[in-house]
Amino acid sequence: MADELRPRYELYFAYGSNMLEQRLKERVKSAEFFSNAWIRGYEVRFRKISIDDSGKADLVQTGNLEDIVHGVVYQFDPDHWHALDKHEGATGNNPGYDRVPIQVHTDSGSRDVTTYLARKERIDESLKPYTWYRDLILCGAEQHGLPEDYRRKIENIADIPDQEENRPGKIEAERQMQEYLSLR
Numbered sequence: 001m002a003d004e005l006r007p008r009y010e011l012y013f014a015y016g017s018n019m020l021e022q023r024l025k026e027r028v029k030s031a032e033f034f035s036n037a038w039i040r041g042y043e044v045r046f047r048k049i050s051i052d053d054s055g056k057a058d059l060v061q062t063g064n065l066e067d068i069v070h071g072v073v074y075q076f077d078p079d080h081w082h083a084l085d086k087h088e089g090a091t092g093n094n095p096g097y098d099r100v101p102i103q104v105h106t107d108s109g110s111r112d113v114t115t116y117l118a119r120k121e122r123i124d125e126s127l128k129p130y131t132w133y134r135d136l137i138l139c140g141a142e143q144h145g146l147p148e149d150y151r152r153k154i155e156n157i158a159d160i161p162d163q164e165e166n167r168p169g170k171i172e173a174e175r176q177m178q179e180y181l182s183l184r
Contacts, residue, residue, distance in 0.1 A: 010076065011111060023176045036073070036145070046128060054162070055128050055129050056118075058123070059115065095122075101114055
């Protein structure tokens, strides 16, 4: 049930591709929707260097309280963090993200959660996301009814086409989006 934390479960704030339930549940079997959420003084930028040479989502603190990032809070068994860390590239010799605590706002109040932020050495401000990656984020935003103006903001982010037809990440994302679109 939304906004009711299971015993022992922990909260995770998704602001990128993991907003789409189909994607997160494939990565973290115990994941359950908890609540929509937002944070002030941040914006999403696609500056995290990906293994596919595109830009992936990162939270950037702006200090401007007019800047708002909307996302989705999920709860899951903390024994499953390792699975999400692996998918997010937060492990190994050259991790791209760090798992960090952050406070978000929900309709029922503030919550301490965990999210991922890009490591400084893995940032390139000139990057752009692939179209399929941006569309995956849009599907998650739509699925959870995030504000229309926020969805338009994501939709207007400059993207680049992925020329590699058989990229496993692209194929996986397109399948997950199709699954979502067939259920709505």
